[in-house]
Amino acid sequence: MHNLDLLPSKLRIVLFLLIGYFTSCGIIAGPETEKATFAGGCFWCMEPPFEVLPGVVSVISGYTGGKEKDPSYEEVSSGYTGHREAIQITYDPKQISYETLLEVFWRNIDPTDPDGQFVDRGSQYKTGIFYHNPDQKKAAEKSLLALTKRKLFKKKIVTEVIGFDRFYPAEGYHQDFYKKDPSQYKSYRSGSGRDQFIESVWGKEKTVRFLKPSLDEIQKKLSSLQFEVTQKDGTEPPFENEYWDNHKEGIYVDRVTGEPLFSSVDKFESGTGWPSFTRPLVAAYVVMKTDSSHGMVRSEVRSKYGNSHLGHVFDDGPKPTGLRYCINSASLKFIPKEDLEKAGYPEFRRQFSDPAGSKVN
Incomplete structure (x- = not known):
């Protein structure tokens, strides 16, 4: 939903709620999009890992699984309505598969907790996959079985696969809470135990956020040129850099943090x-700033979490965007398509073709 970020916050909230209501009722969900509904405990924490995925149109917090119509947060929090805090994702299946969404879901919850999630206790915080059609049910059950066979957890997996009924968008102040009040969100999240659990199971998984190391760590990690470009807004020589003529398929990530920035497709x-x-691979990770240096006014491109200098963007590019993101190789790390799963970016594998020429599912 990155284009809506340009709208005033109050208008954006209203649009979120309207979209959530109409899509939950099946009124505006066209054939080009589908919906996925997941309960993973506190919905504040479930929005961020999905909103950055290419192919995801919107992520809305709300309530599902109960019988009472249009419940309030207070009513759901009582635990008596039968609802669970959940998110509803509208996505383009041509760009991202339901199976990929399931993988991201598993990597952001504790599927072995029968009584809530982390610091949040009660039936309203129980996990669940609410399938919208037989194909989703089959995919969810297959994914659950595959996860069980991996034996990553000491306890039994208790996440339920349930038929979807109704979804009610939560109050406006809950939508994109991590953006509205980042300080409170970070404080809550760091004390919830969620990130500690994710790291203990999955390692330093990059589906939630990309942390910038200290300046000393960055300097040890990078070459002198890479440090000069990313940290001091430098520019590398043209035609004498690593990727200017790279024609391999894969993605380009931030050299410092690993944020997925660009794709060979573009x-x-x-x-x-x-x-x-x-264009960027994930618009949420690319930040534009005005650069008035060297007697010119240009649009500088930086990474969101690493704040690395990447390059500049110009309006002399080819269709369909007409833009040219001119990027320093020194700011990037290339990950070939065959290494995406191993490197922790399985969600981007789908955009590339296999040797036979068909898209990977």
Whole structure:
């Protein structure tokens, strides 16, 4: 829902609620999009890992699984309505699969907790996959079985696969809470135990956020040129850098934090001697700033969490965007398509073709 971020906050909240209501009723969900509904405990924590995925149109917090119509937060929090805090995802199945959404879901919850999630206790915080059709049910059950066979957990997996009935969007102040009140969100999350559990099971999984190391750590990690470009807004020489003529399939991530930034699908030959792209891979990780240095006014491109200097964007690119993201190789790390799962980016594998020429499912 990245385009809506440009709207005033109050208008954006109203649109979120309207979209959530109409999509939950099946009124505006066109054939090009589908819905997925997951309960994973506190919905504040379940929005961020899905909102950054390519192909996800919107993520709305709300309530599902109960019988009472249009419940309030207070009513659900009592535990007596039968509802669970949940998120409803509207996504483009041509860009991201339901199976990928399931994988992200599993990596952000404790599926062995029968009485809540982490610091939040009660039936309203129980996990669940609410399938919308037989295909989703089959995929969810298959995913659950596969996770069980991996034996990652000491306790039994208790997350339920349940038929979807109704979804009620939560109050406006709950939507995108991590953006509205980042200080309170970070305080709550750090004390909830969720991140500690995720790291203990999955390692330093990058589906939630990308933490920037200290400056000393960055300097030890990078070459002198990489440090100069990313941390001091430098520029590398054209035609004498790592990726300007790289034609392999894969994605380009932030050299410092690993944020997924660009894809070979959107890379083109600009003739400038630097890697050039028509668009970001995940718009949420690319930040634009005005650069008035060197007697010019340009649009600088930086990574969101790493705040790394990446390059600049110009309006002389090819269709469909007409943009040219001119990026320093020194700011990027390339991950070939065959290494995406191993490197922790399975959600991006789908956009590339297998050797036979068909898209990977």
